[in-house]
Amino acid sequence: MICSLLFFCVITSCLATIPRPRGVSISMASWYKPGAEFRCIDGSKSLPFEYINDDYCDCPDGSDEPGTSACPGGKFHCTNAGFKPLNILSSRVGDGICDCCDGTDEWEGNIECVNNCKELGKKMREEAELVRQLQEQGHTLKLQYMETGKKTRAVKKTELEELQKTKVELETVKNEMEQKKNEAETPEKEAKEKHEQAWKEELEKIKAAKDKVKAETAFYEMDENKDNRVDLAEVKAHSQFDVDNNGEVCDTEAREHLELGDEDTHVDMAHFIEKVWPNIREFYKSPSELQAAAKGEKQGEVPEAPKANIPNTGEYLENEDDDEEDEEEDIEYDEEENKEKPSVADDEKMPDYDELTKQLMAVADVARNQFTEAEKKLKDTESQIRNLETYLGIDYGPNEEFSVLKGNCYEYTDREYTYKMCGFDKATQRSKSGGSETTLGNWGKWDGPAHDKYAIMNYENGQSCWNGPNRSVKVHLKCGTDNKLTGASEPSRCEYAFDFETPSRCSEPPTTHQLHTEL
Secondary structure, X not given: OHHHHHHHHHHHHHHHHOOOOOOOOHHHHHHOOOOOOEEOOOOOOEEOHHHOOOOOOOOOOOOOOOOOOOOOOOEEEEOOOOOOOEEEEHHHOOOOOOOOOOOHHHOOOOOOOOOOHHHHHHHHHHHHHHHHHHHHHHHHHHHHHHHHHXXXXXXXXXXXXXXXXXXXXXXXXXXXXXXXXXXXXXXHHHHHHHHHHHHHHHHHXXXXXXXXXXXXXXXXXXXXXOOOOEEHHHHHOOHHHOOOOOOOOOHHHHHHHHOOOOOOOEEOHHHHHHHHHHHHOOOOOOHHHHHHHHOOOOOOOOOOOOOOOOOOOHHHHHHHHHHHHHHHHHHHHHHHHHOOOOOOOXXXXXXXXXXXXXXXXXXXXXXXXXXXXXXXXXXXXXHHHHXXXXXXXXXXXOOOOOHHHOOOEEEEEOOOEEEEEEOOOEEEEEEOOOOOOEEEEEEEEEOOOOOOHHHEEEEEEOOEOOXXXXXXXXXXXXXXXXXXXXXXXXXXXXXXXXEEEEHHHOOOOOOHHHHHHHO
8 A cells, every 4th residue: 555655656756757738738748748759649640859839730639739729629638737737729818818727828917817726625625515514424324324224124024924823813802702793693583582572572562452442542533423333414514534635525526535335334443443553553643633723722833933034126126036945945944953863751761681681791792892803903914014014115226324214294385385295105386375185195115227226206297286286296315414405496287396405315525635625
């Protein structure tokens, strides 16, 4: 190593001592040896050394005129001691413009150039040092991200393996609990069905008895002369039997309701209960019910509100119609809300199950609860497995350095919008004036060039544009000491570009000594 450095120093010193024609760099000095014949660098011809910089282009490649503007394609080398060396076109030599910071391109004296290479070099080194410090701070954080990311992946991988084993066990438990549940529900179902069927038969008897009482009551109500029969005249006294709504009950209508033949004029109670009552039970009203209806006292009836005395103009009539429609809608809503549920008489309520059935139901409840709990644990475990598989399926960089972005969101606001990027999730846009978010893209892939894959994140398949493609975002990453969104634009319709700074993009910086050597 030391020998190599010494050899480099010796060679560099030797090259520095070789006299160089104007416009020749140190690296090219060996081509220009005073007293020796000069050979064009492209090998096309040889010239006497005194032809160098004689303001006449002899070599096709212009290498014989490095310090003049004689050759159109020639190059002039600015040494720029203290700053960066520079090669310029020979045509710019002696053109009255100072292109080299040391002014050597204007050697003819047509213009006086100030040598400001040292000042420029100092500023350049200061800027380079700031960049180096930023890279150093960012790279330090990147190393921490890498360590944390690798540990997180290892932990999650272990968790996944354990959960996959647990899932197999929980599936077995769930299947066992399901079998026990099914076994417990079979006798429970049979016992409940037996109890309910017995009650159904009993309830039918109760309802039949009640219906018979109603039929007998109706018979007595219609038998106004109390001769234990209902005749045509007594039926004709009830307007509810007016089928054709002509204002009276005719003989034909009365006979039809009493199920009478042509010669019969009345029915007894047995005939009434068997033949007549089944046909009239739905619309028959007792005298007391008819009297209450006539007085407007029917339960639930709302008296009509008096109408206001409004002038008869088109405008008022239109508003009145609207109000009436609104009132009708409100009434319908209120009626639906306040609709009374049909009450069940105490004697029609099913009695409690017997003790044996209750015991079977309790056993089945325990089995159902155990199955539900086992099923819930399995679903929770499957959900955790999916989340872990999703996390582990994402590429967080060669050394997990970008994993720090997962689960975190970053915002940037310009004059109109607030943009948000959620790492490995989605990118959105929201107007500052309000409204819902627009999805610009969902995490897709790394989309940098082949030599730098992790330079760009691609969020794709966002909400579609009007008559256009689905929105998408390319997030351009660069080194920074914080994770932050620094810019957003729309270079093409529905195709957005975000600028994002992150320590994860910081490479290892050169040392201060290396930096100054490079400069």
